[in-house]
Amino acid sequence: MRVLSAEQMRAADSAAAARLGDVALMRAAGDALAEALRRIVPGAQRFVAFAGPGNNGGDAFAAFASLGGPSQRVVYALPAPNVSAGRRDAQRRAAAAGVVTRPFPLSNGEAIAALEGADVAIDALLGTGGRSALPGEFEPALAALAQTAAHVVAIDLPTGVDATTGAAGPDAVHARSTVCLGAAKLGLLLEPARSHCGALYVGDIGIAQEIDALTGDRYAALDAYEFGALLPVRDEAADKRSAGAPLIVAGSAQFPGAGVLCARGAARAGAGYVTVACPESAAAALRGHLVEQVVVTYDEADVAASIDGLLDLTRRSTSVAIGPGLGLSDAMGEIVRGFLTRLERPFVADASALFHLGKHLELLRGKACVLTPHEGEFARLSGEGTVAPGTRMQRLRAFVRRTGVTTLLKGNTTLIDDGTTMHLNVTGTSALATAGTGDVLSGMIATLLAQGLGPCDAARAAAYWHGLGGQRAARERPTGVVAGDIPEALGAALAGSVPEPLQTLVRRIA
Numbered sequence: 001m002r003v004l005s006a007e008q009m010r011a012a013d014s015a016a017a018a019r020l021g022d023v024a025l026m027r028a029a030g031d032a033l034a035e036a037l038r039r040i041v042p043g044a045q046r047f048v049a050f051a052g053p054g055n056n057g058g059d060a061f062a063a064f065a066s067l068g069g070p071s072q073r074v075v076y077a078l079p080a081p082n083v084s085a086g087r088r089d090a091q092r093r094a095a096a097a098g099v100v101t102r103p104f105p106l107s108n109g110e111a112i113a114a115l116e117g118a119d120v121a122i123d124a125l126l127g128t129g130g131r132s133a134l135p136g137e138f139e140p141a142l143a144a145l146a147q148t149a150a151h152v153v154a155i156d157l158p159t160g161v162d163a164t165t166g167a168a169g170p171d172a173v174h175a176r177s178t179v180c181l182g183a184a185k186l187g188l189l190l191e192p193a194r195s196h197c198g199a200l201y202v203g204d205i206g207i208a209q210e211i212d213a214l215t216g217d218r219y220a221a222l223d224a225y226e227f228g229a230l231l232p233v234r235d236e237a238a239d240k241r242s243a244g245a246p247l248i249v250a251g252s253a254q255f256p257g258a259g260v261l262c263a264r265g266a267a268r269a270g271a272g273y274v275t276v277a278c279p280e281s282a283a284a285a286l287r288g289h290l291v292e293q294v295v296v297t298y299d300e301a302d303v304a305a306s307i308d309g310l311l312d313l314t315r316r317s318t319s320v321a322i323g324p325g326l327g328l329s330d331a332m333g334e335i336v337r338g339f340l341t342r343l344e345r346p347f348v349a350d351a352s353a354l355f356h357l358g359k360h361l362e363l364l365r366g367k368a369c370v371l372t373p374h375e376g377e378f379a380r381l382s383g384e385g386t387v388a389p390g391t392r393m394q395r396l397r398a399f400v401r402r403t404g405v406t407t408l409l410k411g412n413t414t415l416i417d418d419g420t421t422m423h424l425n426v427t428g429t430s431a432l433a434t435a436g437t438g439d440v441l442s443g444m445i446a447t448l449l450a451q452g453l454g455p456c457d458a459a460r461a462a463a464y465w466h467g468l469g470g471q472r473a474a475r476e477r478p479t480g481v482v483a484g485d486i487p488e489a490l491g492a493a494l495a496g497s498v499p500e501p502l503q504t505l506v507r508r509i510a
Helices: 006-018 020-040 055-066 085-098 108-114 136-147 208-212 224-230 254-268 280-289 303-316 328-342 350-358 375-382 392-403 438-450 455-476 484-493
Strands: 002-004 046-051 071-076 100-103 119-122 149-157 177-181 200-201 245-248 275-279 294-298 319-321 347-349 369-371 406-409 415-417 421-426 506-508
Touching: 002 006, 002 208, 006 020, 006 208, 020 055, 020 085, 020 149, 020 177, 020 200, 020 506, 046 055, 046 108, 046 136, 055 071, 055 119, 055 149, 085 100, 085 275, 108 136, 119 136, 119 438, 224 455, 245 254, 245 303, 245 438, 254 275, 254 280, 254 369, 254 438, 254 484, 275 280, 275 328, 280 294, 280 350, 294 303, 303 328, 319 328, 319 438, 347 350, 347 438, 350 375, 369 455, 375 392, 375 406, 392 406, 392 415, 392 421, 415 455, 421 455, 438 455, 438 484, 455 484
Parallel strands: 046 071, 046 119, 071 100, 119 149, 149 177, 177 200, 245 275, 245 319, 275 294, 319 347, 347 369, 369 406
Antiparallel strands: 200 506, 406 415, 415 421
């Protein structure tokens, strides 16, 4: 689904208001928010909202008007000096629906009392145009939201975070759930704002055509339904090679485990036939850990024969993963570059392969491939040094536009760019911050390439699934998750993560 910057969201809202009218737009927002509240906190009886003076506050009135039922709904509202037609209509409908409006609390004690007994506390103080610096009049409400036992739901974004950059002020709201209206906001998928959002939902308010018409930079993220639709399904008539036959060029005497992890990631992602090519010095270790995968060897000292041998293996393979655990010798560099220059299969390059490609990126132009650096590798690969905080997206976009190579930049929010759209991954956990998980990811990408996905789709689907695997492993083992746990968690992570498509107003994305 599309992800928008604050500027893009304002443009879409403005165009939609011109087409639909302010009243219709806010009514649609109220319907989406009410549906979200029913799903997020079923059975809740007392709803309290802190409403700012703008349309974000108006959305709280619209939501409570649409929510209806026997519930108690109270809005503590700041005065609105310039009331929009949409907010005026929402306030009128809310009053008719039994919603109580009270003055905004001016002290901490008043704000805490306002939330006493609430099941749900709504943050409707500032919308997409809000920034991390907050007005002093918000302080009592912010303090109460920080202390309440109620389920805090933010409308559009938690107050105090930036919708574009992801910056968060010291008093920013920590919501348990955030419901974005129309589209997910870019900053909410980036840290530190991401940690303030809780579960993230998008509510449909009928502005898809305005979003589709937006120009400029494009951002996107997968949700569970889109991921499920993207994931290849094995044909009932498939044989072991047509099910996906990746060649894994990985492992060395020093780092045999990287080859093992990459191969297991490929196998557990659904490959039917995994071949691992490694130097003879690493073969015993790999064969000792890989039962279902075939391990073949090449002689690193004979560069020409190694390249020819690897190319011969690709005649029976449908994709390649290269790099995890390979050596950094000059000979290995010649093998990597010579092999990739002549390779006609789609491939993913990681780890040591990135080292050997650093000054030879031109050989990748026109290839169906994915590069998967972490930030340290990217600093060297790009030739522009350390990635400064807050510049990851700009640096990645510039690199992809310069090289023409689809690139997955690992991190707390993994980014995938193909030169057209920047994709932000919404799954994952800090449990993945352990050696070898990137090797697993490379194997998964290789399998999805082997099953027919293009480089960008393979990368974003694998990143999403890899994150789900990490989350599943962390639930089963609260501490001490290792990379080898991730392949074993992929099947269970997939089960139940892809719901049937529902015609609802609200979709959860993270």
